[in-house]
Amino acid sequence: MVTEQTRNQNAQAQNLTNTLITNAVGSYPKPDYLAKARTQFSQGKIDRAELEKLERQATEYWIRTQERIGLDVLVHGEMERGDMVAYFAGEPGGNTIGGMKLGGLVRSYGNRYYHKPIIVDKLTFPGPMTVDMWRYAQGLTDRPVKGMLTGAYTMVEWSFDEHYPSRREAVLDMALIIRREVEELVMAGAKYIQIDEPAIHTRPDEDFDLAVEAMHVTVDGIDAEFHTHICYGEVEKIYPDMLRLPVKQIHLAFKNTDFEYLDLMQQDTYSADKDLGVGVTDIHTRFIEDVDDVKDGIRRTLKLFTPERLWIYPDCGLKTRTIDEAEAKLQVMIDAVRDVKRELQIS
Amino acid sequence: MQTTVVGNYPKIPNRPRPARLRQAINRRDRGEITTDELARVQDEVTVEVIQEQIEAGIDVITDGQVRWDDDQTYIMRNLGNVEIGALQRYLDTNTYYRQAEINGPVSWRGPILVHDYLFAVKNSTQPVKAIITGPYTLAALSLDKHYGSREKLALALAAELRHEVQALAAAGATVIQINDPVIVFNKDDIDLACRALAAMLDGVQAETAVYTWFSNADGMLPRLLDLPIDTIGLDFASGRGNWEALKSVRFDKKLGAGIVDGRNTRLESPDQVSQSIKRLSEFVPPDRLHVNPSCGLEYVPREVAFEKLKNLAQGARLAEGVPA
Numbered sequence: 207m208v209t210e211q212t213r214n215q216n217a218q219a220q221n222l223t224n225t226l227i228t229n230a231v232g233s234y235p236k237p238d239y240l241a242k243a244r245t246q247f248s249q250g251k252i253d254r255a256e257l258e259k260l261e262r263q264a265t266e267y268w269i270r271t272q273e274r275i276g277l278d279v280l281v282h283g284e285m286e287r288g289d290m291v292a293y294f295a296g297e298p299g300g301n302t303i304g305g306m307k308l309g310g311l312v313r314s315y316g317n318r319y320y321h322k323p324i325i326v327d328k329l330t331f332p333g334p335m336t337v338d339m340w341r342y343a344q345g346l347t348d349r350p351v352k353g354m355l356t357g358a359y360t361m362v363e364w365s366f367d368e369h370y371p372s373r374r375e376a377v378l379d380m381a382l383i384i385r386r387e388v389e390e391l392v393m394a395g396a397k398y399i400q401i402d403e404p405a406i407h408t409r410p411d412e413d414f415d416l417a418v419e420a421m422h423v424t425v426d427g428i429d430a431e432f433h434t435h436i437c438y439g440e441v442e443k444i445y446p447d448m449l450r451l452p453v454k455q456i457h458l459a460f461k462n463t464d465f466e467y468l469d470l471m472q473q474d475t476y477s478a479d480k481d482l483g484v485g486v487t488d489i490h491t492r493f494i495e496d497v498d499d500v501k502d503g504i505r506r507t508l509k510l511f512t513p514e515r516l517w518i519y520p521d522c523g524l525k526t527r528t529i530d531e532a533e534a535k536l537q538v539m540i541d542a543v544r545d546v547k548r549e550l551q552i553s
Numbered sequence: 554m555q556t557t558v559v560g561n562y563p564k565i566p567n568r569p570r571p572a573r574l575r576q577a578i579n580r581r582d583r584g585e586i587t588t589d590e591l592a593r594v595q596d597e598v599t600v601e602v603i604q605e606q607i608e609a610g611i612d613v614i615t616d617g618q619v620r621w622d623d624d625q626t627y628i629m630r631n632l633g634n635v636e637i638g639a640l641q642r643y644l645d646t647n648t649y650y651r652q653a654e655i656n657g658p659v660s661w662r663g664p665i666l667v668h669d670y671l672f673a674v675k676n677s678t679q680p681v682k683a684i685i686t687g688p689y690t691l692a693a694l695s696l697d698k699h700y701g702s703r704e705k706l707a708l709a710l711a712a713e714l715r716h717e718v719q720a721l722a723a724a725g726a727t728v729i730q731i732n733d734p735v736i737v738f739n740k741d742d743i744d745l746a747c748r749a750l751a752a753m754l755d756g757v758q759a760e761t762a763v764y765t766w767f768s769n770a771d772g773m774l775p776r777l778l779d780l781p782i783d784t785i786g787l788d789f790a791s792g793r794g795n796w797e798a799l800k801s802v803r804f805d806k807k808l809g810a811g812i813v814d815g816r817n818t819r820l821e822s823p824d825q826v827s828q829s830i831k832r833l834s835e836f837v838p839p840d841r842l843h844v845n846p847s848c849g850l851e852y853v854p855r856e857v858a859f860e861k862l863k864n865l866a867q868g869a870r871l872a873e874g875v876p877a
Contacts, residue, residue, distance in 0.1 A: 313851055315623065315648055317579065
């Protein structure tokens with residue numbers, strides 16, 4: 207009898223094409239019915255079962271959409287998450303790490319505000335936070351679905367800390383919590399796990415060693431393929447230091463900076479034992495790149511890397527785009543990869 | 554000893570109090586209210602945050618910079634040959650500002666802050682200080698497409714913004730504070746930063762201050778103390794190195810001491826505030842000591858900002874031996 211678990215493990219273990227593997231960074235836009243349901247849930251108008259039903263409906267939509275467009279490795283789309291930190295820190299409908307809660311509103315920029323989480327007590331593992339949704343998504347498809355987590359440094363950096371005497375103590379305790387979640391995902395059958403660290407270059411001189419140490423605490427000795435995604439800020443300040451992160455793959459937003467990172471990698475060679483995740487479509491623009499433009503980015507990257515070492519992605523999560531824009535950005539990426547493979551006669 | 558603030562104050566409160574300014578900006582963006590109607594809400598919120606600062610017990614307040622999108626844009630968008638561009642991360646925070654693009658010689662075209670200052674004074678029973686962002690910080694956080702050197706841009710900004718400082722002084726501003734945080738991030742540029750500050754304040758008839766935050770002035774404090782400026786503001790919460798820096802100089806100006814962490818919700822008790830003040834008074838006598846949060850308070854929720862200011866004021870009274 208094929209249980210769900212073995213089926214999920216089979217999906218994770220299936221042989222991938224081994225060149226220019228296509229994947230996405232994490233989040234997709236939420237359909238209107240889900241956005242509305244999330245508001246209703248936070249107002250107490252619908253219950254958690256009703257919300258979960260709609261989260262799963264939207265997740266299935268994104269699994270089918272990624273299959274239809276033709277991605278090799280899928281993400282579940284984060285339909286259940288509002289914010290990548292707050293989901294684990296008290297967001298309505300989220301799964302909250304012990305010792306965290308949501309604070310009042312603070313301004314992010316312009317007229318944008320968010321509830322910034324607060325560490326109010328010693329951090330404790332509340333039980334699996336992301337496993338049910340991962341298992342559900344993987345159960346829908348034969349292609350591997352990645353486990354998606356937020357890294358310890360980013361979790362702490364984007365929260366207030368009222369409990370720990372130092373950032374170091376908070377980050378290392380947080381890393382133990384994230385590690386527990388990694389273990390749960392691996393037990394459920396996940397082989398690919400992405401640990402996002404968009405805040406990792408906030409204080410490169412002061413804190414980069416700490417961020418590396420936290421990643422070691424999170425992943426060392428666990429049998430899975432770990433990826434990390436770094437975006438937004440000044441990547442040049444942490445290159446080549448970032449190569450010390452104990453992960454198999456680092457994903458960077460190449461398109462938004464017109465592949466300038468390739469210059470860094472020309473000066474200091476990228477790790478021979480790591481794959482590179484390449485963002486080839488800009489998620490900050492509504493405009494859909496031309497397929498030739500996307501191909502050009504992939505070709506430029508192929509001057510420094512063999513296709514076996516490259517995974518192809520959008521720059522970042524697509525949740526701020528419309529559903530149509532997000533699908534078009536995935537489609538142009540898949541079209542470009544197919545063309546480049548044909549031209550290079552690789553499969 | 555004086556209690557004061559560094560600059561901005563959270564613009565919206567949390568429930569059950571209504572987020573009126575946020576709603577008004579949304580409605581203006583949708584075309585449902587006019588910019589004049591939005592300005593009235595900004596006035597009302599300014600009055601509200603002035604009253605909150607006073608209620609907390611602060612001696613010298615600001616208008617809360619309620620109308621400011623961020624510390625750069627409010628100034629830069631009013632200068633000639635400047636366009637406001639894309640979002641950039643602000644220093645080591647998770648907040649963003651719009652980067653100004655310099656497309657030609659920057660030029661001051663008329664008072665930017667005078668109306669706001671006069672409005673605040675009219676609506677405050679406590680003294681108000683005028684706040685303006687410093688020329689070095691504005692230059693460092695802009696995208697220069699004209700001058701080709703940060704030095705030229707910073708000095709040009711200083712020369713143009715000198716008109717603003719003069720206009721504020723002419724309007725009656727008795728204290729003018731320059732917020733120039735990037736000085737302590739780019740220590741190699743201290744010479745330029747000091748020249749720009751001196752040029753901007755040249756001949757101004759008012760008490761002056763320069764405030765820094767998020768890092769320490771270790772190694773450059775003697776240069777700041779040489780400036781023709783009355784008060785030097787240092788962050789003792791994020792910039793722990795400022796304690797050491799303080800020991801190594803003869804601090805003969807007024808010190809604006811950021812002893813309450815403006816970036817964290819953890820509250821300092823009045824006792825802790827009082828202890829920090831006692832530590833500071835080994836280096837600076839009370840009549841030259843101003844105590845304040847370590848930076849603007851917009852990094853914490855409104856209610857936390859208020860509690861922080863209350864504890865600051867109570868701690869200052871404790872340190873002075875006055876019953877709270």
